[in-house]
Amino acid sequence: MIVAIDAGNSRIKWGIWADGGWGGMGALETADAAGLVAVASGWPADARIAVCNVAGEGVAAALRAALGARADAARWLRPGLRQCGVESRYLPPERLGADRWAALIGARARVSSACLVVCAGTATTIDVLDADGVFQGGLIVPGVDLMRRSLAGATALLPYADGEFADLPRCTQDAIASGCLHAQAGAVERLYRQLPAGSPCLLSGGSAPALAAHLALPVRRIDNLVLEGLARFAVTEGATA
Ligand SMILES: Nc1ncnc2c1ncn2[C@@H]1O[C@H](COP(=O)(O)OP(=O)(O)O)[C@@H](O)[C@H]1O
Ligand SMILES: CC(C)(COP(=O)(O)O)[C@@H](O)C(=O)NCCC(=O)O
Numbered sequence: 072m073i074v075a076i077d078a079g080n081s082r083i084k085w086g087i088w089a090d091g092g093w094g095g096m097g098a099l100e101t102a103d104a105a106g107l108v109a110v111a112s113g114w115p116a117d118a119r120i121a122v123c124n125v126a127g128e129g130v131a132a133a134l135r136a137a138l139g140a141r142a143d144a145a146r147w148l149r150p151g152l153r154q155c156g157v158e159s160r161y162l163p164p165e166r167l168g169a170d171r172w173a174a175l176i177g178a179r180a181r182v183s184s185a186c187l188v189v190c191a192g193t194a195t196t197i198d199v200l201d202a203d204g205v206f207q208g209g210l211i212v213p214g215v216d217l218m219r220r221s222l223a224g225a226t227a228l229l230p231y232a233d234g235e236f237a238d239l240p241r242c243t244q245d246a247i248a249s250g251c252l253h254a255q256a257g258a259v260e261r262l263y264r265q266l267p268a269g270s271p272c273l274l275s276g277g278s279a280p281a282l283a284a285h286l287a288l289p290v291r292r293i294d295n296l297v298l299e300g301l302a303r304f305a306v307t308e309g310a311t312a
């Protein structure tokens with residue numbers, strides 16, 4: 072049994088992997104990381120724990136506190152040159168976000184062809200994995216919600232408000248909502264051009280539902296690709312330990 076934990080900048084997600092599937096999943100706001108203590112008390116005591124964290128040292132400390140005596144045995148995913156069938160061309164490899172590395176590992180476990188790996192969270196990351204499992208590079212773009220917030224925060228006249236998506240928006244709210252989605256979809260579609268025609272685009276993350284409808288690509292929605300990669304990592308680590 073494995074508990075996989077993905078600490079992102081907005082939310083901390085976890086899943087309990089048993090018998091080849093997810094036995095339970097949950098999430099809390101990263102700002103409420105102290106609440107992990109209560110959550111962790113419900114995790115199976117004998118589970119192997121796999122973690123990736125891109126939310127900083129304070130969150131790492133909250134995770135260690137929540138894991139208590141189990142913290143030392145937990146496996147923290149550290150991006151490197153090669154792991155679980157994925158090879159990295161990132162420079163330096165260890166600077167890659169651990170969540171991106173986990174998503175690439177999860178993607179490779181599902182797909183043996185080239186693919187585009189998109190994680191739409193606080194940031195949207197758009198990463199290219201080739202048919203040999205080599206991570207060739209990728210983009211970091213402000214996420215859908217962060218784009219909208221940044222417009223509201225840096226201008227006098229733009230609100231942080233919901234709008235409708237339109238091809239030709241005719242009001243401020245729709246112009247913002249549509250602009251942010253067009254920008255994300257455009258970045259994804261542009262990077263996709265570097266892949267062989269017909270390659271799948273694996274799409275995950277909290278903002279995936281908002282983005283999916285606007286991508287003119289063969290999209291495969293995956294609820295928690297990062298957690299899948301972490302489970303894979305934990306299984307492989309266990310096998311080689
Ligand atoms: N239930 C939800 N409905 C719509 N959007 C959501 C929901 N939950 C999260 N989000 C959006 O998803 C983003 C967070 O996604 P997530 O993949 O958890 O990010 P991160 O890994 O950066 O913490 C936030 O920007 C938020 O706006
Ligand atoms: C790009 C990210 C901010 C994405 O974080 P998230 O949106 O999942 O919270 C994170 O993967 C990160 O901090 N990466 C380190 C830098 C890099 O990947 O190059």
Ligand SMILES: [K+]
Pocket residue numbers: 190191192193194195196276
């Ligand atoms: K992300």
